[in-house]
Amino acid sequence: MKRMVALTGMIMMLLVSMTARAEGDLTIEITKGNxxxxxxxxxxxxxxxxxxxxxxxxxxxxxxxxxxxxxxxxxxxxxxxxxxxxxxxxxxxxxxxxxxxxxxxxxxxxxxxxxxxxxxxxxxxxxxxxxxxxxxxxxxxxxxxxxxxxxxxxxxGIRGAFQTRIAYVSATGVDDNMQFALYVADQDGHNTQQVLSSDQPILSPAWSPDGQKLAYVSFESGRPAIYVQQLSTGKRVKLSSFEGINGAPSWSPDGRKLAMSLSRDGQPEIYVMNVASRSLTRMTRSEAIETEPDWSPDGSTLLFTSDRSGQPQLYTMSSNGGSASRLTFTGNYNAGGQYGPDGEAVFMSTRTDRGFQVAKQNLETDRVTVLTSTAQDEAPAVAPNGTMVVYATQQGSQGVLGAVSADGRAEFVIPSPSGNVREPAWSPFLN
Known part of the structure; x- marks a missing residue:
């Protein structure tokens, strides 16, 4: 129960920090060149x-x-x-x-x-x-x-990702007057389109493998629920609205399944839902908080965040079920993991002596490389060609999107014209 309260508190702190809505195109500012x-x-x-x-x-x-x-x-x-x-x-x-x-x-x-x-x-x-x-x-x-x-x-020799898109969440107002919105834009921040607006929180957008749909968490019904929305028509369906937490949806590479974090049986655990039949398979069983699942590019492995060691760390397990293995051992906080498109590295938010930063772990050597130079970096999302990572960060008192090259040599920020943005997700190749 204490972990559940702590997780709920973390979510509410995130929502309170989102105090303004992006309006219009975002503008990229170079902060470190290569x-x-x-x-x-x-x-x-x-x-x-x-x-x-x-x-x-x-x-x-x-x-x-x-x-x-x-x-x-x-x-x-x-x-x-x-x-x-x-x-x-x-x-x-x-x-x-x-x-x-x-x-x-x-x-x-x-x-x-x-x-x-x-x-x-x-x-x-x-x-x-x-x-x-x-x-x-x-x-x-x-x-x-x-x-x-x-x-x-x-x-x-690498496929360009300049025709791809990003999704992100923003909010405006204070306390009971807050308004939330989900947007998609070109990867450079232009051609912004609003997908959803609500007076209740929106979290965790995730692109389908074909780039035609977004899964996300909305609190519009009074408690968290997972929705899938068709971008071209706006049509959407509610997939999960169990008691407790319904969070962190992640599409399988074939688009047939969604991994998610549910607390329907007590503690937050990783589940996999068949999108067509809505059938659920429970993947993890522990007394810890299990959340933020991500699929390996070949669909064989699930990556997720767990505090079963006493601190948030990344774990992996077969997508067919079985026991989980701890992946990260550097530092006392590693979370929000996402595979690179070639499956050779995992990107994550890690805690260093400078704060929270985006890092990359090579899966062959286990070497961890810190990529960003700011101190409040979270929620990394990798470009489909693996060359760039977008993430949420702070610029002064303003929440912005940052981006860094996969080798850490170049950084830039994508500030909103009028406030904070959070929860970025990078689309797959769209054609």
């Missing part, structure tokens, strides 16, 4: 006389910079502004020490636009890739993210 990032120049795209509603080159440049792996050249430093390969003088860009060069143009085409772009290897004096794509006015940001994905893959 001094080993690859120099690249993204030249402003030549327009046909009519300024398009979006600066395609700027969006591409920002995407690449926010990945932590590229250092874009400032426009003021550019010696020329070529729009195609025929106009490039490679010596100019070699003088500026740019390894790669992106050029392009945008022109009106019917009711929309045609974007032509090329990626060049500066020191190889050659064109790497390029194409022309069409776009409506409201798709221009998406097209820019698509181009950034192509460039990222061509240079790094």
């Amino acid at each position: 001094d080993q990032a690859m120099p690249i120049a993204v030249v402003p795209f030549q327009a046909d006389g009519n300024n398009p509603p979006q600066d395609i080159a700027r969006i591409i440049s920002n995407d690449l910079q926010h990945s932590g792996q590229f250092s874009p050249l400032e426009r003021s430093e550019m010696l020329s502004t070529p729009a195609s390969g025929e106009q490039i003088h490679y010596a100019d860009w070699q003088q500026l020490k740019a390894n790669y060069l992106v050029v392009g143009s945008i022109e009106q085409s019917g009711n929309g636009y045609r974007i032509s772009w090329e990626l060049h290897d500066v020191y190889g004096n050659k064109r790497m890739i390029g194409e022309s794509v069409t776009s409506s006015a409201d798709q221009l940001r998406s097209r820019a993210h698509y181009i950034a994905d192509r460039i990222f893959k061509a240079i790094t």
Whole structure:
């Protein structure tokens, strides 16, 4: 019972700390750059006389910079502004020490636009890739993210994640006047859409593997319940509303099951629900708090947080059931674990002498690497290509989303325009 009271208290403390709602797009602010990032120049795209509603080159440049792996050249430093390969003088860009060069143009085409772009290897004096794509006015940001994905893959060999989305929770007001909202936005914080609003708390959004649905916890019925909502239609269903805690939903890789934390039989334990039949399988049996489950990429293993050792630590067990094994031994607090997409590492919130920070544990060597430099970092969510991690943190008295590269070399924050945000979740690849 004492653990139940403590857990409820922790949840309420989190809710009280969420005091303002994000309104409009979020804005990324670089807080630490990667001094080993690859120099690249993204030249402003030549327009046909009519300024398009979006600066395609700027969006591409920002995407690449926010990945932590590229250092874009400032426009003021550019010696020329070529729009195609025929106009490039490679010596100019070699003088500026740019390894790669992106050029392009945008022109009106019917009711929309045609974007032509090329990626060049500066020191190889050659064109790497390029194409022309069409776009409506409201798709221009998406097209820019698509181009950034192509460039990222061509240079790094890793699939880009710039067309993915993030979900997060926010709140406004104080005490009995608080209002909560669930949002989704592009990975760079733009194109914000409200999924749900409520005068009761919303927690733990989780993307389905196909990116079409969100599972989350809502208190709108007077107690916590787990819902699944279709993003395209807004249609939703209530999956779990047992007495006590219904929390921390996590989709299986095949989208057929949800792992969750339920206290229907006493203490919070890990359960797995078949989404179609609603049948439940209890996975853990202990006197401890068991919560925050996550599936390994192949679906064979469940990762979860437990205080069975006396302190929150990460444990793993077969998704078919059986005994659990302790995974984390460094420090006295490790929680909120999530597998990287390749299954080779786990990301988590850990307590250090500086506070709570995001860390990564290599599953082969068990080496733990602290990634963030701030002191109130929690709820890490990993990009589907494994290169970045988004998390909840504080900037002064304001709750914001932070992000860090998976090697810890680059950090940035995504502050809301008007208040605190929490509970981030990064979508899978959407196409």
